[in-house]
Each structure stands twice: as structure tokens, then as C-alpha cells.
Amino acid sequence: MSLRNPLSTLPSEINHDIFLRLEGRHLVTAQSVSKEWYSFVQDIKAFHIGQPRLLILSRVKDIHEAKRLKVRSIRLDLRTENTSQFTVEPQVCAITAHRFRNSIDADRDLCSCNGLVLLIFEKHIILWNPLVRRSTKVLELPRLHMLTWKELGGLCYDPSSNEYKVVLLLSCKSSTIRIGDQYVIVSGLKNKGWQKLSFPYEHHTTRAGVNFNNTLHWIVRDKIRSPSLRTVHVNKVLYYDPVDNTFKQLPTPTKNNLEEENHIYGTGIIEGCFCIGQWYQGRNVIQVSVMKEYGNPESWVTIFAIPILGFGRHFNIYNLTFFSLHKSKNLTIMCKDNGRLYVYDGEEDKLEQRFFHIPKDEDESRVRMCFYAQSFELPYGVSWRNRDRRQCRF
Structure with missing residues (x-):
């Protein structure tokens, strides 16, 4: 009596989901069961888990397909490019095409943590x-x-509670609310309860940084009494x-005689x-x-000095992201503001x-980018339910 291969009785989508949830040691055992399982596990390993890549998100120009986004995952050496497609499904995300078309910043908040992207x-x-x-x-x-505007968004991981958290910087602009007021709201993906935090920094000079150590980093400037719109220099991280559910300042390298010009x-x-x-x-x-x-202010070491003129005369250099592979002499630089x-x-x-x-069918002006490390991370118990709306308040 021959034994039936258990994979042959299940749809490929279910098989794929089962293998993605296995730990590495179980994958090693699974690949020795049969040739079919071995082939399947090898395909999973080919994804190069943890490999840093550049994620490029763009939107289709056609207004009738405005809910369709395309993503390109590019290696940092820029040699290969894999294109896939992400469609916002109305039945899953409760987003109609009409609402999506009217959302001018639908793809603005692009950030990643543990291989998960926040949109x-x-x-x-x-997620x-x-x-x-x-x-x-x-x-x-x-x-x-x-008249509340979403300025920035971020995703981080709390190891103490095994929970992901969403952090948003909001800015209020109205006649009844003081111009320029801003605050941060935070919510876990499991508890669904928003908390309001004060944010004593200039919102119009705050820039998103990288996700490091599973948490977000922003560059900011202190509040001043008479902020000048012409001065947008930021000097703190x-x-x-x-x-602790708080923002903390990371020490940065300074020069004794040029500290204020940093x-x-x-x-x-x-x-x-x-x-x-x-x-400087x-x-x-x-x-x-x-x-x-x-965290050690004495451990800063300068490794590159990049000529500003190389970026071009009309290049906005206030929102750069740097990335380099191990022992690489090349530095990849991304500008979030203009997709360069x-x-x-x-x-x-x-x-x-x-x-x-x-x-040509994609809008070049709506390109968004972020550095991204591939993973099979799929957090449990975080999906939205209509009853969660009761507790998803301040």
C-alpha cells in the first residue's frame, strides 16, 4: 500500500503558508521527506531571508486603476529587479476605489520593520x-x-510585550486649534488603543529616518519662538x-567650534x-x-565625505538615507523626497x-522608497475587526 503525499491533497497556497510558518530547523527536516518537499524548501531558501533590498513603490496613472500599486524589489548592487503587484482588496481592507482616489497621501507613509511594510x-x-x-x-x-495632517508614520517592535506598534506624527492647522500644534499618537496592533504623546519639536522640520534596532528614528529641530520657514536645518536625532513609550535623543557627533552649525x-x-x-x-x-x-557618543567614526555638488544644483538633500553592505566601498544613497x-x-x-x-503607465512623481530586509514575519492576532473601533480612540 503506497502512502499518498500529503502535499498533493492540499492547494499550493495552503502548502506555501504552512512552510512559511516553520522554523529553520523544521525546514531542514522537512526537505528530507521527499523530492517534492526538498524542491519546495529550496525555493523558500532562494528568497535570501534578511538580505537588504530597496523597495520602490509606485502608483498606476489610470484613475480607474488608482487603487493598484506596484512594487519593485531591487538588490543594492542594482543588478536585478523583480516586479510584483499589490492590490488593495476592498473586502479585506474596506477601502473603496472612490475613497482611495481621493486620498492624496495614500502611499506617503512607507516604512519597514522586520520585513513588514506599513501603509x-x-x-x-x-500591514x-x-x-x-x-x-x-x-x-x-x-x-x-x-484639518489635521499626517506628517510622519513609523512601525516598531516592542520585545517586552511581543507586539508591533504604529507611531504617527500629526499636525493641527485650523482657526480653533493653535497653528502649528503637533502631537504623536501610538497604538499597538493587538490592543488597538491610541495613546497621545507630546512632541516638543518643529513638525515642519521633522524628517523620517531609518528603522534601526526595530524602532524608528527621526531627525528634528528644537522649537523656537519665531520659526522661520526659510530655515529648515535639523540637528537632533x-x-x-x-x-517606555517615550521619545529619546540619540547623541550625535559634534565639533566644539561648529556645534551650532551642525x-x-x-x-x-x-x-x-x-x-x-x-x-557643517x-x-x-x-x-x-x-x-x-x-548609544555610545564616543563611538562615532567618520568614514565618508561626499561632495555636495555631485547631487546637482536643484537636488533636495534634506531627506537622505544611506545604506552599505558589509565590507563594501560603495554607499547607496536614497532621496525620499524625489525618488532619486x-x-x-x-x-x-x-x-x-x-x-x-x-x-509609462505609472506616476513617476508618486514614487516612494525605503530600505527593506526580506522576512517571513506574519504577526498573529493583529487583523482589524469592526468591534475594535470602540477601543481605537484616544
């Missing part, structure tokens, strides 16, 4: 894993004033502590270390320094812009 569509907050092509609605924004143009990750790019008054370079020991990508050769001291193909 915000009007009041709907979606998406591009590798396994799974998405689920996890939160709704609380009822906000009609904040990180959100998900355990302007931070971006953050990043180089060889597994947190890094920042700074500009009177210099024509962006100084890139890495923090060899996270650069590669700096440290040995040749040469900065070049790299181009990636955007089809």
Missing part, C-alpha cells in the same frame, strides 16, 4: 509583507479634526522607545551600524559617520545617479 490609506492602516504577498488591515485612525541631512545603516550624514557651515561635503556602539537614487564610490570619490525603469 496608510486615509483612516485605514495596513504588508511583500515577500509572501500577504496584507491585512490592522488599525484605523481615530476621529481627527478635518530622536528614537522611539517602545518599552545640520543633519539623513540617517542610514552602514555595515550593521547606525549612521548619519552631516553638513562653510564645507562642501556631507560627512557620513557611523556609531560603532549604539545615487551610489557613492568611496575609493574613486565619485558620486553617480542610478536610474531604475518606471513604466
